[in-house]
Amino acid sequence: MQSAQATLENIRKDFPILNRTVRENKTLVYLDNASTTQKPNQVIDAINDYYKNHNANIHRAVYALAEEATELYEKTRDKVANFINVKDRTEIIFVRGTTEAINLVAYAWGRDKIEKDDIIVTTEYEHHSNIVPWQLLVQEKGAKLEYIRTDDNGELILDDLDKYLATGKVKLVTFSLMSNVLGTISNSDEIISKCKAAGVLTLVDGAQAVPHMKVDIENLGCDFFAFSGHKMLGPTGIGILWVRKSVLETMSPFHGGGDMIREVHKYETTWNDLPYKFEAGTPNIADVVGFGAAIDYLSNIGMDSIRQHEIELTKYALEKFSQVKGLHVYGTPDISKRGGVISFNFADVHPHDVAQIIDEEGIAIRSGHHCAQVLMEKLNVAATSRASFYIYNTKEEVDKLVDSLNKVARIFKL
Numbered sequence: 001m002q003s004a005q006a007t008l009e010n011i012r013k014d015f016p017i018l019n020r021t022v023r024e025n026k027t028l029v030y031l032d033n034a035s036t037t038q039k040p041n042q043v044i045d046a047i048n049d050y051y052k053n054h055n056a057n058i059h060r061a062v063y064a065l066a067e068e069a070t071e072l073y074e075k076t077r078d079k080v081a082n083f084i085n086v087k088d089r090t091e092i093i094f095v096r097g098t099t100e101a102i103n104l105v106a107y108a109w110g111r112d113k114i115e116k117d118d119i120i121v122t123t124e125y126e127h128h129s130n131i132v133p134w135q136l137l138v139q140e141k142g143a144k145l146e147y148i149r150t151d152d153n154g155e156l157i158l159d160d161l162d163k164y165l166a167t168g169k170v171k172l173v174t175f176s177l178m179s180n181v182l183g184t185i186s187n188s189d190e191i192i193s194k195c196k197a198a199g200v201l202t203l204v205d206g207a208q209a210v211p212h213m214k215v216d217i218e219n220l221g222c223d224f225f226a227f228s229g230h231k232m233l234g235p236t237g238i239g240i241l242w243v244r245k246s247v248l249e250t251m252s253p254f255h256g257g258g259d260m261i262r263e264v265h266k267y268e269t270t271w272n273d274l275p276y277k278f279e280a281g282t283p284n285i286a287d288v289v290g291f292g293a294a295i296d297y298l299s300n301i302g303m304d305s306i307r308q309h310e311i312e313l314t315k316y317a318l319e320k321f322s323q324v325k326g327l328h329v330y331g332t333p334d335i336s337k338r339g340g341v342i343s344f345n346f347a348d349v350h351p352h353d354v355a356q357i358i359d360e361e362g363i364a365i366r367s368g369h370h371c372a373q374v375l376m377e378k379l380n381v382a383a384t385s386r387a388s389f390y391i392y393n394t395k396e397e398v399d400k401l402v403d404s405l406n407k408v409a410r411i412f413k414l
């Protein structure tokens with residue numbers, strides 16, 4: 001059995017970008033993993049190998065290369081099914097990412113199913129991609145969008161959910177399993193069981209959760225589930241929408257075109273089998289293959305070890321942050337209820353100034369509204385700074401961040 005330290009050293013060796021220097025010859029400290037993660041050689045090599053040795057269009061031809069490409073593409077679907085514990089692979093749809101997945105549901109499910117005065121419930125800590133598609137839909141239908149509020153600890157106030165469900169008008173409740181700003185892990189069991197009891201469908205945005213903890217779709221019990229490959233070591237431009245079969249079978253197509261059809265005549269078309277009905281056109285084959293390699297990589301480490309590593313880093317960082325003068329950290333102090341995302345602000349210092357001073361040390365953190373302006377309004381700030389961790393981050397990197405935060409405090413005389 002390898003020690004945790006040895007494992008971490010080996011993991012870091014797989015990520016070539018972590019060796020590079022930035023600014024004044026500073027070793028890169030990458031702490032913007034909630035935005036996107038870095039890629040290991042295994043993922044880069046899988047994409048290279050695909051283009052060098054197997055490139056062809058899928059599902060269309062009988063020649064050897066086309067068969068190989070199709071097999072590689074479909075193999076990733078099986079890997080995804082296994083990774084999130086889905087029994088029926090035809091419920092898994094390849095999309096560009098979480099944003100496209102949620103838009104697909106809003107169009108292909110929502111346009112048929114949402115009517116005037118219906119209610120869609122979301123939360124105050126959603127990413128814009130789990131707000132804007134619903135705004136567009138309710139505006140078109142004369143329906144309503146309501147919000148479950150967050151409390152001072154950044155947790156959802158579930159009394160709000162009870163209140164909306166009691167109206168009998170709610171058709172969908174949609175929430176992220178982990179907030180990209182506060183790191184809060186939603187109380188999914190309670191939300192989904194309440195919705196089930198009320199006969200209301202649920203969509204879970206797993207963009208921040210799937211990369212960082214074991215997610216079991218069967219246990220979760222939702223109806224729609226979305227996540228992105230690039231936040232879990234995979235390439236950009238590939239993501240997953242999972243839909244429960246009984247719901248998927250009631251949905252209209254999203255995009256029309258090649259591959260999603262069975263027969264096309266001059267004035268009517270019949271649809272292909274699931275999931276191909278929802279995968280129109282030539283898909284992002286190479287990145288699906290790369291995504292498969294990312295899933296293998298994470299599976300080899302084990303999602304429970306990844307969660308444990310992030311808990312340790314986050315606990316360590318929260319302790320150190322509490323000693324920095326003038327620093328305010330958002331979100332719950334209960335480590336069991338949060339992931340490796342820490343948003344913070346210095347009183348009277350603009351987050352962009354913070355990020356700039358930190359960047360001089362080669363440390364990449366994000367400053368801004370994090371595509372969560374509804375939450376920023378709630379917190380009564382325009383922006384926050386945010387550090388977010390992943391499998392390759394170390395306590396030494398947290399120390400470097402803390403040193404530079406102390407530098408901010410000194411410069412601004414806090």
Ligand code: 7TS
Pocket residue numbers: 034035036096097098099100127129130176178179180205207208228370371
């Ligand atoms: N949902 C959540 C919870 C997210 O954090 C993000 C991206 C998305 C959806 C959208 O994912 P995409 O892959 O379709 O873009 N979050 C962030 C972030 O926090 N900083 O940059 C992107």
